[in-house]
Amino acid sequence: MNISQRMQDAFNKQIVAELWSSNIYLQMAFWFRKEGWKGFASWMYKQAEEEKQHAMDMSNFVLMRGGEVKLTAIDAVKTNWKDAKEIFIDTLAHEQNVTEMINVLADVADEEKDRASQNFIDKYIDEQVEEERNVQDILDSFEHQSNHAVAHIDKELSKRQ
Template identity: 40%
Template sequence: MIKQKVQDEVNAQIQAEFQSGWLYLAFAAWFESKNLDGFGHWMRMQWQEEQEHGMKFYDHLLRRGGEVELKGIEKPEISAENAVDIFEKVLEHERHITKRIHSLYDLAKEKDDYPLQTLLHWFIDEQVEEEENAEAILERLKLIGEEGASLYVLDRELSQRDAE
């Protein structure tokens, strides 16, 4: 049986993952409203990925006899001037999620919750990839600027992202 404190924190992580998805969907809408459909596609793929992450925690709780408690999702507030602003927010958000995953891992170690530790190993690796991807796109945006052919080429490249 899963311990109550662990269950509560896993439920909080489920909410955080679904909230992340909602944020990415709002970012997709921002890009698509600016006719940057490739960036929008990339964000939609992130939205789907975050939903899958939330469901991994959801399924983990159920398999362990825990109780899933779905919490509300807040409306994302998007204030950005350009794509660089958005990707700075993406990177900041991914770093926030990484800290949450690390804290959850610390709790799993403290409570001797080996199954959760095993699940979180996957998430720890995933967060390295998430931060790396966001940072790479951000650095490329800073390099090429916000206008012209280079932005168009990056937009086309991001439109090629497949589900992983």
Template identity: 40%
Template sequence: MLNKKVEEAINAQINAEMWSAYLYLSMAAYCHGNGQPGMANWFEIQFREEQDHAKILFNYVVSRGGVVTLRPIDAVPTTWDSVLAVFENTLAHEQKVTSLINDLFALTTQENDYATQSMLKWFIDEQVEEEENAQTIIDNLKMIKDNGYGLYMLDKELGTRTYSTPSPLAKGE
């Protein structure tokens, strides 16, 4: 049985993951509108991954006999000053998500909820990767500056990103 405090916190995290998905879909729309289809592709995959993260948490609550409570998703930004600003916002957002996951893990520690701690370890590792990926793109954009060919090449590279089902969903968890 899932502890009620933990259940409420996971439900809040489900909402945060869905908000993240919506944010990344908005960023994809921005990139499409600015002629950056590769960067848009990168964000569209982020959109799918965030939905997957919410589904992993959803499945976990159900598997532990809890109740999933879906909440409204707040509005997200729709414009940015530049492609660099979009990715800087991405990094700041992923850092915020990392803090939310860390807070959730801390709650499970206080509540002696070892099963949820085990599940959350995947998210902790995922957040390290998310932050690193965003930082790498930011570093590349800063190096490129306003070089059109460099932006074109980075856009092409990000356009090669493909979606893969996260392991907790692939296992049917």
């Protein structure tokens, strides 16, 4: 079963976006470590690894379908934030952007009538709902607790498996 050139190109674009996502979360983790927030850093390290795994998963799917994976330049990421809350505001905006990109990928699969790709992409559509909700929950915690409770949020995030 071959993958169309258009579908392959769309996946390649998404693979690069997933790697960029990994880099932004890794940079956020580094910022948190520098600032002494080990729990937040741990959460972001896990996010970075998850995004890298998405890129690998998509790459394997393209290759399994007879396509070619082509990595292009990955843009630099933001490196500094004023506080933890700003990072999670940026994280939510980023996840919302990723949702849009996954939806575009799904649109291409629909237009190409590529059932295998449609099925494969469905798990990422579902995952984006969860990702946005998780980050919104963290932001809600910032809103509902005093600034002194940020350490509590940090401790809770360190428990992520």
